[in-house]
Amino acid sequence: MAVSLSKGQKVDLTKTNPGLSKVIVGLGWDVNKYDGGHDFDLDSSVFLLAENGKVASDSDFVFYNNTTGGNGSVVHTGDNRTGEGDGDDEQVKVDLSAVPQNVSKISFTITIHDGESRNQNFGQVSNSYVRIVSEDSGEELIRYDLGEDFSIETAVVVGELYRHNGEWKFSANGSGYQGGLAALAKDFGLQIG
Template sequence: MSVSLSKGGNVSLSKAAPSMKNVLVGLGWDARSTDGQDFDLDASAFLLAANGKVRGDSDFIFYNNLTSSDGSVTHTGDNRTGEGDGDDESLKIKLDAVPSDVDKIIFVVTIHDAQARRQSFGQVSGAFIRLVNDDNQTEVARYDLTEDASTETAMLFGELYRHNGEWKFRAVGQVMLVVWHLYVLSTALTRPDRKVTFHPGC
């Protein structure tokens, strides 16, 4: 049975799905009525070391960099409409392949070109993140976001993290520093001389 999480709640993967080796993280949302412009949300993942920083640009997984250099995390592709039931975007994680110096993997959703289109999460409903055992397609945990983020354009939905030698999943629902995220999008993979670091907002 899937564990329903509230904000800040966590679940131990070794207890909820002890044999799970391959994880699918599904993210979904529905756009409310707007002025007719396209509403494009993008999911991304960051592999973070214990100091809260990525080790390099390849630890930023998004629509323009679909797989981490070690092959442990893969983005299944960009969905530019968010239409239809189920997951709008998803990422796959091979737990055994995640490097030992990666302490956590965070999952972020941003609104593409939000400022120009005057769009925010206040126009989004039914947002969720769920954890699925990709070996048997069984849902392990789910978090339905209910927070008021009427003016925000980037949110941290959830995270996989190591704790005492095991993997856990936490429901976060936290606002991101939009300026930082836009900086990452504009420099990652295009400026190899610039090292990307993670610094969350609150």
């Protein structure tokens, strides 16, 4: 039975699931009726953060053009350009036992590709969620439904896996950003041209 979280809640992941190391982080969304003449492309991205909340290098930014990070411990399974269909729209596989020690937090985000120039935002997106599934058993362990808290934002930090006293926990963030991926990346210590 999955633990269902609200914004701001934190929950133990490895402590309550002894032996758990391989998880799949599934992200999903639906686009509301939208007729702006442009495709609506949402992307999930992952930032592997050091203690200071910043990436150590560009390779700690995992997304559809750089699908593997953390010495292979974090793998993005690819871009879904339509968001159609049931189930997860995009997935990230994480081997918690192999995440490098200098990574203290793994931040999962969803951004709208070219959201500003296409006049698109998260007010036009519904049913967004992040869930954590055991890769071995397929069991859904944690789920966070983001709700309809957003209007003008073009990027959302949906949740974070983080180390605490040698165990991994999950935090349901749900914090929105204007400025899309570029603003998010800058906050996490990356320069995107």
